[in-house]
Amino acid sequence: xxxxxxxxxxxxxxxxxxxxxxxxxxxxxxLNIGPQHPATHGVLRIIVELDGExxxxxxxxxxxxxxMHEKMGEVKTYVQYxxxxxxxxxxxxxxxxxxxxxxxxxxxxxAAPPRAEYIRVITxxxxxxxxxxxxWGAYLLDLGAFTPIVYAFADRERIMDILxxxxxSRLTYCYFRFxxxxxxxxxxxxxxxxxxVADFRKRLPMYxxxxxxxxxxxxxxxxxxxxSPEMARRYGATGPVLRGTGxxxxxxxxxxxxxxxxxxxxxxxxxxxxxxxxxxxxxEEMRQCLRIIEQALEALPAGAHLSPDLPERFIPPKGEVYxxxxxxxxxIGVYLLSDGGPKPYRxxxxxxxxxxxxxxxxxxxxxxxxxxxSILGSLDLVIPEIDR
Amino acid sequence: MKRLFQTLKGLWSLIVGxxxxxxxxxxxxxxxxxxxxxxxxxxxxxxxxxxxxATDDPLTPRCIMCWKCVEICPSRCxxxxxxxxGEEPGAAAADPGLLLAPEVKSxxxxxxxxxxxxxxxxxxSYRLNYSLCSxxxxxxxxxxxxxxxxxxxxxxxxxxxQNFDLDLLARLRNPVDASQRHxxxxxA
Amino acid sequence: xxxxxxxxLSHPLGQMIAALAAVMAxxxxxxxxxxxxxxKVAGFIQRRPGPYEVGPHGLLQPFADAGKLISKQxxxxxxxxxxxxxxxxxLSLAPVVxxxxxxxxxxxxxxxxxxxxxxxxxxxxGLNTLALCLAGWGSNxxxxxxxxxxxxxQSVAYEIPLLLAVLAVAFQVGSLDLSAIAAPQTKxxxxxxxxxxxxxxxxxxxxxxxxxxxxxxxxxEAESELTAGFHTEYSGMGFGIFFLAEYSYMVxxxxxxxxxxxxxxxxxxxxxxxxxxxxxxxLVFALMWFRWTFPRVRFDQLLNVCWKWLIPLGLANLxxxxxxxxxxx
Numbered sequence: 001x002x003x004x005x006x007x008x009x010x011x012x013x014x015x016x017x018x019x020x021x022x023x024x025x026x027x028x029x030x031l032n033i034g035p036q037h038p039a040t041h042g043v044l045r046i047i048v049e050l051d052g053e054x055x056x057x058x059x060x061x062x063x064x065x066x067x068m069h070e071k072m073g074e075v076k077t078y079v080q081y082x083x084x085x086x087x088x089x090x091x092x093x094x095x096x097x098x099x100x101x102x103x104x105x106x107x108x109x110x111a112a113p114p115r116a117e118y119i120r121v122i123t124x125x126x127x128x129x130x131x132x133x134x135x136w137g138a139y140l141l142d143l144g145a146f147t148p149i150v151y152a153f154a155d156r157e158r159i160m161d162i163l164x165x166x167x168x169s170r171l172t173y174c175y176f177r178f179x180x181x182x183x184x185x186x187x188x189x190x191x192x193x194x195x196x197v198a199d200f201r202k203r204l205p206m207y208x209x210x211x212x213x214x215x216x217x218x219x220x221x222x223x224x225x226x227x228s229p230e231m232a233r234r235y236g237a238t239g240p241v242l243r244g245t246g247x248x249x250x251x252x253x254x255x256x257x258x259x260x261x262x263x264x265x266x267x268x269x270x271x272x273x274x275x276x277x278x279x280x281x282x283x284e285e286m287r288q289c290l291r292i293i294e295q296a297l298e299a300l301p302a303g304a305h306l307s308p309d310l311p312e313r314f315i316p317p318k319g320e321v322y323x324x325x326x327x328x329x330x331x332i333g334v335y336l337l338s339d340g341g342p343k344p345y346r347x348x349x350x351x352x353x354x355x356x357x358x359x360x361x362x363x364x365x366x367x368x369x370x371x372x373x374s375i376l377g378s379l380d381l382v383i384p385e386i387d388r
Numbered sequence: 389m390k391r392l393f394q395t396l397k398g399l400w401s402l403i404v405g406x407x408x409x410x411x412x413x414x415x416x417x418x419x420x421x422x423x424x425x426x427x428x429x430x431x432x433x434x435x436x437x438x439x440x441x442a443t444d445d446p447l448t449p450r451c452i453m454c455w456k457c458v459e460i461c462p463s464r465c466x467x468x469x470x471x472x473x474g475e476e477p478g479a480a481a482a483d484p485g486l487l488l489a490p491e492v493k494s495x496x497x498x499x500x501x502x503x504x505x506x507x508x509x510x511x512x513s514y515r516l517n518y519s520l521c522s523x524x525x526x527x528x529x530x531x532x533x534x535x536x537x538x539x540x541x542x543x544x545x546x547x548x549x550q551n552f553d554l555d556l557l558a559r560l561r562n563p564v565d566a567s568q569r570h571x572x573x574x575x576a
Numbered sequence: 577x578x579x580x581x582x583x584x585l586s587h588p589l590g591q592m593i594a595a596l597a598a599v600m601a602x603x604x605x606x607x608x609x610x611x612x613x614x615x616k617v618a619g620f621i622q623r624r625p626g627p628y629e630v631g632p633h634g635l636l637q638p639f640a641d642a643g644k645l646i647s648k649q650x651x652x653x654x655x656x657x658x659x660x661x662x663x664x665x666x667l668s669l670a671p672v673v674x675x676x677x678x679x680x681x682x683x684x685x686x687x688x689x690x691x692x693x694x695x696x697x698x699x700x701x702g703l704n705t706l707a708l709c710l711a712g713w714g715s716n717x718x719x720x721x722x723x724x725x726x727x728x729x730q731s732v733a734y735e736i737p738l739l740l741a742v743l744a745v746a747f748q749v750g751s752l753d754l755s756a757i758a759a760p761q762t763k764x765x766x767x768x769x770x771x772x773x774x775x776x777x778x779x780x781x782x783x784x785x786x787x788x789x790x791x792x793x794x795x796x797e798a799e800s801e802l803t804a805g806f807h808t809e810y811s812g813m814g815f816g817i818f819f820l821a822e823y824s825y826m827v828x829x830x831x832x833x834x835x836x837x838x839x840x841x842x843x844x845x846x847x848x849x850x851x852x853x854x855x856x857x858x859l860v861f862a863l864m865w866f867r868w869t870f871p872r873v874r875f876d877q878l879l880n881v882c883w884k885w886l887i888p889l890g891l892a893n894l895x896x897x898x899x900x901x902x903x904x905x
Contacts, residue, residue, distance in 0.1 A: 031719075053722075076462055079460060079526060080526070081462070082462075083463075087522075143872055144872025145869070146622075146867075146868055151412075151623075154623070157418075157429075161429040164432045169523065172522070174522070174523075182525060182529060209401075209404045210404075210405050210408045211405075214870070214871070215397075215398030215401050216402070216792055216870050216871050216873055218398070219873065220874055370872075370874045370875060395885075402870065405869050405870065406866070408869075409868060409869040410865065412621055414620075416623070418623045
């Protein structure tokens with residue numbers, strides 16, 4: 001019998017904390033998934049206790065990519081903190097941009113001009129499609145299909161080229177400013193976005209034929225990781241994870257911000273709360289993003305992209321504010337506590353992935369190892385967002 | 389019976405999947421075969437910042453040494469040396485330190501704009517530590533005279549960290565070193 | 577000199593040794609060709625070039641890969657069972673050479689005319705399972721152990737439908753000799769067994785995909801779950817030999833499928849062996865196509881497919897064949 005390596009490693013705090021084994025006869029195997037692992041989306045370590053192929057206990061261990069963003073918020077001024085927001089969750093950077101910028105605007109009573117609001121909607125929704133495409137490709141890579149990720153990246157390249165035109169960046173955007181956005185849209189951006197929306201609509205049936213309807217994928221996703229609405233509420237899950245269980249909670253509808261109350265789109269929900277439902281919710285969300293982008297492009301008003309009467313230095317009054325937006329992974333929240341100085345006293349970043357991951361320990365109990373990988377993928381985690 | 393139908397539908401879905409990849413097999417490549425082909429999606433690309441020349445003298449930067457870019461940079465990438473006539477070169481300097489180090493205090497921190505005094509200032513050196521830069525654009529936007537802009541230097545390579553400590557004044561005055569070649573059109 | 581060689585070759589033992597040498601050369605070349613083909617097919621399906629730099633259009637890439645694998649340090653993990661650990665790759669590759677002997681490339685070009693050719697192939701390919709088992713156990717690594725356990729269960733389960741499909745054809749022809757099975761199929765396209773026994777062909781092909789651990793049944797090497805399964809701990813040529821063995825087994829099962837179902841050396845204009853190779857590589861291309869299209873099947877679903885679908889269908893097919901054969905006679 002191969003030696004039990006974990007008993008020899010006394011230096012690892014988390015392995016020691018994992019506690020005594022569930023079975024005394026040594027029937028169970030304690031295994032580390034990660035932190036270097038192709039299937040964990042970032043540096044996530046999960047200590048599992050396996051009984052054959054079944055998971056008896058699973059404990060995620062975080063902190064391998066803790067970069068102290070919240071501390072940086074206390075050391076940098078309000079404006080200097082903007083690039084940080086693009087790096088917390090780099091896949092939906094514009095949503096994090098929006099959450100922070102929205103919080104400061106709320107605290108200072110600044111309003112962005114209408115054109116800026118529509119620009120924010122268009123770019124944020126394009127970014128959401130980007131994020132879901134990468135999730136889709138990476139999820140299928142976990143499940144063993146090697147080509148859909150390449151097709152997804154071809155679409156992503158188009159969106160990244162479009163967003164590069166106006167923001168200058170391809171992934172970690174620092175585009176929003178207090179009181180608007182930093183650059184206006186050009187005609188080329190609008191033309192290319194319209195072309196992209198039309199082409200992408202035609203591509204989605206190909207994804208459905210190749211993957212979504214595929215018998216093998218359905219076998220890997222249906223009835224896997226069934227989440228009840230009550231359990232989702234208990235852990236504070238948001239985003240497609242919550243909507244897959246049937247609860248239609250979307251921040252854009254529940255606490256509308258910007259111009260979302262003027263746009264017509266559906267909030268897709270699932271029925272059973274299994275991995276397949278979460279998958280379908282995200283695919284449908286991509287289609288709804290296309291609707292939103294089209295409507296916003298139609299309704300785009302003329303005007304300034306940045307409010308003209310902004311203070312020279314951004315020093316908010318004393319007070320606290322919380323602002324939430326709907327990110328690709330769920331509800332992104334930024335809490336700011338200002339003491340009247342040039343730097344925030346406290347920045348708290350509410351990452352949706354943290355609550356979604358906390359489900360995993362309970363959800364993975366009793367499942368097969370292969371199913372645990374599928375569940376982890378269906379939760380759409382980005383570990384840098386969880387560790388901040 | 390329903391199980392059989394489901395299985396047949398499932399098997400058909402596999403055939404459909406094979407058909408899709410079979411068709412993709414014969415489509416052209418979507419990757420750009422560098423270096424045999426060049427990328428064509430550099431519109432709006434943000435390279436490192438560069439100094440803009442003054443309208444009357446292409447070797448003098450427009451910079452008025454207000455230190456706004458130095459103050460606002462979140463990563464303290466920019467370092468600047470200047471002197472007034474009568475002072476030693478590099479008399480006033482901003483050198484970036486650790487982020488937790490004391491604030492960068494420009495000579496004008498208490499004022500909203502550079503004072504309209506008549507003292508001539510000369511820029512001695514303007515360096516960018518590109519390994520710290522996050523390309524956020526706050527420096528470009530905060531400059532009151534548009535003295536800095538993003539270059540399109542997408543082919544910047546180096547073998548040591550010193551290669552990324554860019555001397556932007558030298559670059560303005562001598563635009564034919566290696567980092568200037570290749571697709572280095574400035575932004576419109 | 578020539579007279580002595582001819583005398584040597586007319587002796588059956590001399591023939592067998594010559595055949596083994598030819599097979600080993602073929603396997604070496606085959607490994608290189610399939611390695612290149614797999615990466616190019618993968619590239620084109622993913623709409624990218626694949627290997628391009630090493631040699632014109634990347635044709636010398638397999639040599640670069642082989643050179644890399646040969647030059648790597650052979651590391652034995654701490655606590656591994658040395659004998660078993662290093663026996664496993666050898667045990668994986670050695671039986672393949674024997675498996676090629678009964679395969680009829682043409683009526684004349686057969687390594688060894690043996691009337692139990694099919695039995696020989698099935699028996700020797702079963703040794704691969706043992707090799708995987710030794711690899712997983714001897715590695716002293718939990719991931720490898722899990723991978724090996726999966727591999728063994730999968731291989732053992734899928735031997736049965738493989739056998740049932742093969743037996744159906746053997747019943748029909750009345751012999752286990754591959755040359756004798758391939759010979760009656762030379763009377764034109766419609767005489768191929770795939771039109772007489774389509775179900776057996778499908779069962780055989782699916783079992784072949786599972787036996788060679790290719791996607792969608794590649795759980796023993798599931799990269800995203802178990803890092804690399806049973807060959808996690810092998811570096812350099814240890815991995816290279818497993819790799820070579822996998823490609824060689826692919827060709828073996830495709831060659832058996834060709835001889836059994838697709839008419840062997842039958843085909844107009846070109847001489848027999850070229851048609852045989854063409855059909856074999858067409859089936860190998862189909863295997864690669866499957867790999868790059870489908871996600872991985874979960875382990876219990878894999879075994880379900882075997883026990884609940886392939887084995888009953890195989891048995892039904894066999895019973896029907898036996899009944900028809902008896903009735904026609």
